[in-house]
Amino acid sequence: MxxxxxxxxxxxxxxxxxxxxxxxxxxxxxxxxxxxxxxxxxxxxxxxxxxxxxxxxxxxxxxxxxxxxxxxxxxxxxxxxxxxxxxxxxxxxxxxxxxxxxxxxxxxxxxxxxxxxxxxxxxxxxxxxxxxxxxxxxxxxxxxxxxxxxxxxTSGDPLYQRGNRKNSIEAPLRENLAAGILRLSGWQPGQALLDPMCGSGTFLLEAVMIALNIAPGLNRHFGFEKLKNFESDTLKKVRNAAVKAVKPTSFQGIYGSDMDLRAVRVAKQNLEMAGWLEAVQLSHWEFTKVSPPAETGVLVANPPYGVRIGEEDTLAELYPQMAAALKQKFSGWNTYFLTSDLRMPKLMRLSPSKKTLLYNGPLECRLFEIKMVAGSNRKQVP
The missing domain is CATH 3.30.2130.30 (VC0802-like)
Incomplete structure (x- = not known):
């Protein structure tokens, strides 16, 4: 042992x-x-x-x-x-x-x-x-x-390097953190999932792997293969069982969009290279223009952090607009935002039902859970 x-x-x-x-x-x-x-x-x-x-x-x-x-x-x-x-x-x-x-x-x-x-x-x-x-x-x-x-x-390269994502735009979310957030959100395959700020598509790729039952290590090598106690037959068994468990690719009710057309293209390339493009629907919209793809579902987002000077003011203006879009269109949805900007819920004037402390690399973040309860958050239309 x-x-x-x-x-x-x-x-x-x-x-x-x-x-x-x-x-x-x-x-x-x-x-x-x-x-x-x-x-x-x-x-x-x-x-x-x-x-x-x-x-x-x-x-x-x-x-x-x-x-x-x-x-x-x-x-x-x-x-x-x-x-x-x-x-x-x-x-x-x-x-x-x-x-x-x-x-x-x-x-x-x-x-x-x-x-x-x-x-x-x-x-x-x-x-x-x-x-x-x-x-x-x-x-x-x-x-x-x-x-x-x-x-x-025994791992070699860190396990969040799945061997799927070839391209990324600015500081991408690590895959294992994205997978953990999907678990914390309670999302289950079959439920609608939307990432309206999808960037290079990390949440989308992880969600597809969960939905299609694809083992995250299926397309990579491991450090233990270079050790003298390596048992190639044992690895073969583990890999064959993982291959058998994979479901055929089909649309999984997973949706992604981004205001940056370049990000949408990169996400599309990553999904295409992995062979999962048909599992996801991608579109080019900014957050406030996105429509919910289903009556209920889970929304996950990793909004930009106000890292550079001047960005904090831009974000302070963006948050109330995001909140208005959520209240008007997303009643019945559970929403999750990973951010290092702790002002976010206050500026959105929405109360999180949960705040989970997480780290994106060395950066201290919070995962805010905001449940858009049907009816109560809707603004009266004059």
């Missing part, structure tokens, strides 16, 4: 827990930004293939207590690294620390790298190359106040 740690965007831990249960993981313990668990390699492969919200899945190779950098160096040196991966594979080391008394993470990174290279030299007479951009193998070191854990990364 192996020990693992799965990371995810903060705020999505409860969803990660459910996904790990579905992968038959055992001893799951949730913490901020992830969860530890145990299981056979099949559990690890299943979680990498199927988790929509995980960022990485790491396999523990060592742990211990430390007082100084040398304790961590000795701990890393003890591990038989040539048993884990071949000297021909390039590698990198990443260190993350919470409440560690040690001053320099760069120095610890260097020491762990030295320990791994020393161990290879002792065992096979040569050392692996270091590649910090696209390594074959990633080693992660986690430090807390007095203990360390060493992991090899």
């Amino acid at each position: 192996n020990q693992y740690f799965a990371t995810c965007p903060r705020g999505l831990e409860a969803i990660l827990l459910e996904e790990l249960k579905q992968a038959n993981a055992r001893d799951i313990k949730v913490t901020d930004g992830g969860a530890s668990f145990s299981g056979e390699l099949s559990v690890c492969y299943h979680a990498n293939m199927h988790s929509r919200v995980a960022t990485r899945i790491l396999m523990q190779v060592g742990r211990g207590k430390y007082l100084n950098e040398d304790d961590i160096f000795q701990g890393a040196l003890k591990i038989n690294w040539p048993n884990w991966f071949d000297v021909k594979h390039s590698m990198m080391v990443k260190v993350t620390a919470v409440r560690s008394p040690l001053k320099s993470l760069e120095f610890i990174t260097l020491r762990v790298k030295d320990a791994i290279c020393d161990r290879f030299r002792q065992s096979v007479g040569s050392r692996p190359n270091i590649d910090t951009r696209e390594p074959d193998v990633r080693v992660h070191v986690y430090l807390n106040a007095d203990s360390y854990q060493l992991y090899v990364d």
Whole structure:
């Protein structure tokens, strides 16, 4: 039985827990930004293939207590690294620390790298190359106040890189955050879903994968394929089962629009490349002109953030117009807005029924749930 740690965007831990249960993981313990668990390699492969919200899945190779950098160096040196991966594979080391008394993470990174290279030299007479951009193998070191854990990364590229989205416009939403928001919204396939500020189409792509039961890892490779304990037959089984579960592509009641024609074109290209264009209806409208595509449904949006000077005033003018459009046209809909602009509900004069703290990368955001109750929000037409 192996020990693992799965990371995810903060705020999505409860969803990660459910996904790990579905992968038959055992001893799951949730913490901020992830969860530890145990299981056979099949559990690890299943979680990498199927988790929509995980960022990485790491396999523990060592742990211990430390007082100084040398304790961590000795701990890393003890591990038989040539048993884990071949000297021909390039590698990198990443260190993350919470409440560690040690001053320099760069120095610890260097020491762990030295320990791994020393161990290879002792065992096979040569050392692996270091590649910090696209390594074959990633080693992660986690430090807390007095203990360390060493992991090899079984994911490789972060799991939000699904292998679908080839194009994007300005800072796109990460796929695993978008998938988590769809789960938090309570949207179910078969219900109408609208993203009226669709950008390059992240919400749309994630919704199609959920609706068609497409495993998010189906079109990519994983870090565990470079490890010596890789079981190709186990991966084949996991992948074949995932392929069989996919539903044929057809229209799924998923709608996207954007005021920026370039964004609509990029979203269209991304859906086309993935082979899912017919699952979605795209249009070129600004938010206030969009009509609801059904009596009821779920609206999700990631409005622009007022990052640049002058944008805040523009947004302050836009919010009341958005609110008016919602009140006039979207009664009976549940709406969800992810934003780092905490003024949004106040300026819209709409009360959120829920505020969920989420992080888009390092940016602290809120997911505001605003239910457009039929009748009560409608403005009287003179």
